[in-house]
Amino acid sequence: MFEAGRKRWSSEGLYQSYDAFAAGEPCPACHRALRDVDGMAEEPPLLDAVSDNDGFRSAHTACGFGFCRIQHCSTDHCHRCCPPPPLSARQIDVLRELLSPTSSGPLFGWYVELTCEHAEFVTTGRADEPPHTARCTECDTTRGVIVAARSSNQRADDASPGAAENAETASPHFQPLTDEQWQRVARIVQPENPAHRGRPSADARTIVNAIRYRAHYGIPWRELPPSFGSWQTVARRYRQLVTDGRWEQIMRMLGET
Incomplete structure (x- = not known):
């Protein structure tokens, strides 16, 4: 938009x-x-x-x-x-100073997987802070980063495609709910005797995993991967769970914040 x-x-x-x-x-x-x-x-x-x-x-x-x-x-x-x-x-000069890398400071390369399921190579000025967003050249827009791996070479200009094989993973991969976890969570999310009519609702387990995925990577709702279905549906169900207190119960049960 x-x-x-x-x-x-x-x-x-x-x-x-x-x-x-x-x-x-x-x-x-x-x-x-x-x-x-x-x-x-x-x-x-x-x-x-x-x-x-x-x-x-x-x-x-x-x-x-x-x-x-x-x-x-x-x-x-x-x-x-x-x-x-x-x-x-003056504002342009300040922004140029903030965004332009200093000549003495090193640049660190990152291989990132984006929420659009494309991959990019980007640079930052800090080795201990992976990028949270990156420009996707294929989509021509800024996307959220779901996995970032730092190049094994210190400086970005030394990085090569083969360096990705020895990269350090900066963001742990998201882990969906196990079957055991879902059995406990399902009792909170789904009513025991649902009297549902009309169009079937989105899979409750997928909804919960999508909400946890979004929190894990700190991305906007609209950056949820298409595999989770409609992000509007996920956001709406999340608000419902928060409003009636069920999401807090789920987080306590899973030991997550």
């Missing part, structure tokens, strides 16, 4: 220059104020921020991504429909 928005903003010329932003020009997409600039009018009109923003939100109910409020701005903007405000030259 965000990638589609980025391409649309670029093709339609909706990205704003910093000079235009600083001058108080409105958002090119929704035409609402991006900054409340003093002195733009002799008598600034009174703005009922609550009702004004409620009206804007009601027109974006299908977006599903929430809203952002920019500093020194009294109006909301849609995550999906409005391009982000531009960065100042």
Whole structure:
């Protein structure tokens, strides 16, 4: 969704220059104020921020991504429909300094398996901290990392494809529920005499494993591998289990946090 928005903003010329932003020009997409600039009018009109923003939100109910409020701005903007405000030259310099590797520090290579089931080779500046996300060149989007293995060579520029065979595993593999564990968990998840009619529900054991998988790797719901089925279904069942207290019982039984 965000990638589609980025391409649309670029093709339609909706990205704003910093000079235009600083001058108080409105958002090119929704035409609402991006900054409340003093002195733009002799008598600034009174703005009922609550009702004004409620009206804007009601027109974006299908977006599903929430809203952002920019500093020194009294109006909301849609995550999906409005391009982000531009960065100042100083902000760009700070980001460049943070993201650019230092000449003296080594880079460490990681072989990562992503939630889209593709693999990539990425680099970080720390040997003891595997990456949590990585850019998938095949999907052309950022994905969650489910398994990361560090190259046996210290520096990333020394790494070769054969180094993966001797890599150190940085993230332990996820272990699904054993049959014995599921027998205990099933008594909590499934009612003894389910009176279910209509469409069959998703497999309860798969749902529990999907929830544990997501917690194990710390990934967003939408990054769950397709083998678990619909991530929306997993997220909905998780909320149900948390709301009625059953998920806490399951975690205590399994000795997990």
